Structure formats: C-alpha cells, structure tokens
Amino acid sequence: MLKLFKLFNNKRLFILLITLVMFIVVMGFSLGTRKSLSWPENFLRDTTGFVQNLFYKPAGYVAGLFQDIRELSELAEENKRLKILAAQYTIDKANYNFIKSRYEDLQEQLHFTKAQKELYKYTYTNAQVLSLTTEPSNSTLVIDLGSSDGMKPNMSVISVDGLVGVISKVSNFTSTVKLMTMMDVNDPNSQPPIAATAIGKEGKTFGMIESYDQETGMLKMNKIPQGDPIAVKDTIVTSGIGRLYPQGLTIGTVMSVEEGQFGLTSTAIIKPSAEFQDWKLLIVVSQEERAE
Known part of the structure; x- marks a missing residue:
C-alpha cells in the first residue's frame, strides 16, 4: 500500500514537471522573435476567433x-x-x-390704372460685386450690372439678409451702390431716408430711418408718433410709402425705443439685418413698368 502511494506521488510529480516544461517551451515560442505562430497559438487563436x-x-x-x-x-x-x-x-x-x-x-x-396694378410687382436680378469701399465718407460698392441690363438710379439693392443700399450712379455695364452706412439726415449726398414699418404692425407702426451711427453700427428710426406699438425685437421692413424703396424689404431688428427730444415722437434703434462686409453676390430689386 505504501509503495502504491509513493508511485502515485511520483506520477503526479512527473506530470507536473512535464506540464512545467511544456509551459516553458510555449512561453519561449511566444516571447521569441518569429515570423509565424506555433500550432498551439494558431489553434488557440482560431478557436477564439x-x-x-x-x-x-x-x-x-x-x-x-x-x-x-x-x-x-x-x-x-x-x-x-x-x-x-x-x-x-x-x-x-x-x-x-x-x-x-x-x-x-x-x-x-x-x-x-396699369401703374397701380404693377405697384407691388418686383423683379429680382443677381449682381456680382466688383469692388467695395468702406470709408465712412464713401461707403459704396460697384456691381456688374449697368444701364444695358436695365439698371437705374435709386433701385434698391439687397443681400439674402436684408437691405444694403440703393444704386446712385449707372454706366453702361456697371453701377455704383450707395450703402446704408452712409445714411445721414444732415448730408444731402447720403442715401435717401427710408419709410419703414414693423412686420405684423403694418398700418399701426410708422417711422423714417434717417441715419446710421458709425460707432455703434446701428440705424435710427425717427418720427415715430405717440402711441405707436413699435417694440423691442420687432422686425422692421420698408413700408413702400414714397415708392422709392419697394415694400417689404427687411431692414433690421429693434434693439431699443427711446422718447424723442420733445416727447412728441419716439426714436427706435435698429440693428441692420445685412452685414456690410464680405459681399460677393447681391440682388437688385426693381418694379415692373415703374413710373419715373
């Protein structure tokens, strides 16, 4: 019985030694620099995959x-x-x-009359900007449309965001556009004032956009009568009164409303919708069969 027990212990020791040797061999194959895997590694990897x-x-x-x-x-x-x-x-x-x-x-x-029927029918013509001058005393740009394309002075020019200015001079193939940044009620050579109203308050809100503040970059809407419902965040558009500017062109957003000098009227500060820089393409808006 004792001999059998010793034989059993020797077998366990022998198996343990064989296992240890195989483990060392496998580790040696694994850690060594080889171009291919051993068959145990291949078998293990294939099985795992x-x-x-x-x-x-x-x-x-x-x-x-x-x-x-x-x-x-x-x-x-x-x-x-x-x-x-x-x-x-x-x-x-x-x-x-x-x-x-x-x-x-x-x-x-x-x-x-025919002129009355055509009053609110507009045409839109794409124009490429050829040059831009942003000096405070001469804020103008030149577009690639002229009299040969039907351009005339005082036609409105817009961007996709809002009103930019009006055409001031026309040659055969180009036109000069006077920007709203030149607007000054005291300067007869500046862009003409704009009769304006607020979206959703047409017929209730009225004022004249007459000047642009170079320092703040804001427009001033003056001559707003007492009791006018104009308010902050209103969107201001052209009213069409006077027919110089087509009706419904976006001008900007009301930032504040202040009481006028004598308390009889109010003044609204307007942030222009159009950004006066980096223009490449603009749109000229004109009225069909416009009476001069």
Whole structure:
C-alpha cells in the first residue's frame, strides 16, 4: 500500500514537471522573435476567433436591426411632419390664389390704372460685386450690372439678409451702390431716408430711418408718433410709402425705443439685418413698368 502511494506521488510529480516544461517551451515560442505562430497559438487563436464570430456576429445583426428600427421610426416621424407641411402649403397656396384673384377683381372694379396694378410687382436680378469701399465718407460698392441690363438710379439693392443700399450712379455695364452706412439726415449726398414699418404692425407702426451711427453700427428710426406699438425685437421692413424703396424689404431688428427730444415722437434703434462686409453676390430689386 505504501509503495502504491509513493508511485502515485511520483506520477503526479512527473506530470507536473512535464506540464512545467511544456509551459516553458510555449512561453519561449511566444516571447521569441518569429515570423509565424506555433500550432498551439494558431489553434488557440482560431478557436477564439470562431467563438467570437459565433457570438459577435448575431449581436451585431441585432444591434443593427435596432438601429434600423430607430431610423425607420425617425423617418416615419419626419414623413408625418413633411405631410403636414405639404398640406399647410397646399392650403396656403389655395388661400393665396383666392386672395390674388379677389384682389385682381377689385382692381378691375375700381378701374385701377396699369401703374397701380404693377405697384407691388418686383423683379429680382443677381449682381456680382466688383469692388467695395468702406470709408465712412464713401461707403459704396460697384456691381456688374449697368444701364444695358436695365439698371437705374435709386433701385434698391439687397443681400439674402436684408437691405444694403440703393444704386446712385449707372454706366453702361456697371453701377455704383450707395450703402446704408452712409445714411445721414444732415448730408444731402447720403442715401435717401427710408419709410419703414414693423412686420405684423403694418398700418399701426410708422417711422423714417434717417441715419446710421458709425460707432455703434446701428440705424435710427425717427418720427415715430405717440402711441405707436413699435417694440423691442420687432422686425422692421420698408413700408413702400414714397415708392422709392419697394415694400417689404427687411431692414433690421429693434434693439431699443427711446422718447424723442420733445416727447412728441419716439426714436427706435435698429440693428441692420445685412452685414456690410464680405459681399460677393447681391440682388437688385426693381418694379415692373415703374413710373419715373
């Protein structure tokens, strides 16, 4: 019995030694500089890769499925919103057509002249900026449209953001645009004052934009009568009164409203919508069949 126990212990020791030797050999192969893996490493790596693919691929498919479901849900919601917008556009378009038709009928019934019918019909022409001068006493730019393109003095020039100025001089192929930054009520050579109103308050708000402050970069809207509902954050646009500036051109946003010198009128400080720099492309707005 004792001999059997000793033999068993010797076998365990022998197996332990063999295992240790194999471990050292494997470590030697692993740590050494080799161009290829040993077969145990290849077997282990292939087995691990197979198991990873077995679990990771289905997991990836499931994750992708949930991602696709979420994107489909978002797409469905966006589709709903677009359908609502399309329906609103259809209704608005129909209402516009009804109003336009009614307006034209009233024009005929009231015997409007051709000039009156063309009063609020504008044309828009793209213009390339050729040069820009930003001196306070001479804030002008030159565009690549002239009399040969139908340009005339006092036509309004806008950017995508708002009113920029008016055409002051015209040659055959170019025109000079006088910017709003030159506006000064005391300077007869500056840009003409602008009759203005506020969006949503047409017929209730009125004033004249007469000057531009070079230091603050703000416009001043004067001659606002008492009780006028003009307020901070109102969007100011051209009123069309006087026909020098087409109706509805964006000018800027009201930053503050102050009481006038004698308390009979108010003055609004307007931040221009157009930024007077880095222009490449502008738009000339003109009225069809405009009476001179």
